Amino acid sequence: MPLPPEEAWFPAKRYGWGWGVPRRWQGVAVFFAYLAVLITAAIAAGRHTGWYILTVLVASGLLLAVCWWKGERPRWRWGGDR
Numbered sequence: 001m002p003l004p005p006e007e008a009w010f011p012a013k014r015y016g017w018g019w020g021v022p023r024r025w026q027g028v029a030v031f032f033a034y035l036a037v038l039i040t041a042a043i044a045a046g047r048h049t050g051w052y053i054l055t056v057l058v059a060s061g062l063l064l065a066v067c068w069w070k071g072e073r074p075r076w077r078w079g080g081d082r
Contacts, residue, residue: 010071
C-alpha cells in the first residue's frame with residue numbers, strides 16, 4: 001500500500017522516473033548514512049577494488065530498497081502532474 005505523499009521520505013521526481021531530494025529528516029538521515037558508508041568503504045578498501053565495488057553495490061541496493069519502501073511510487077512524469 002503506497003504511503004500518502006506527506007508521509008513519504010523520498011518524493012517522486014517531477015521530471016522522469018525515480019526519487020528526488022529527501023522530504024523528511026528520516027530520508028536525509030538515510031542518505032547521509034549511505035554517503036558515510038561509501039566514504040568509509042573507500043578509505044578502508046585501499047587497493048582492494050573488488051571489496052569497494054561490492055560495498056557500493058550492496059549499499060546502493062539497500063538505499064534503493066528504502067526509497068521504494070518509504071518513498072512515493074515512482075512513475076514516469078512529464079512535470080505537470082504534481
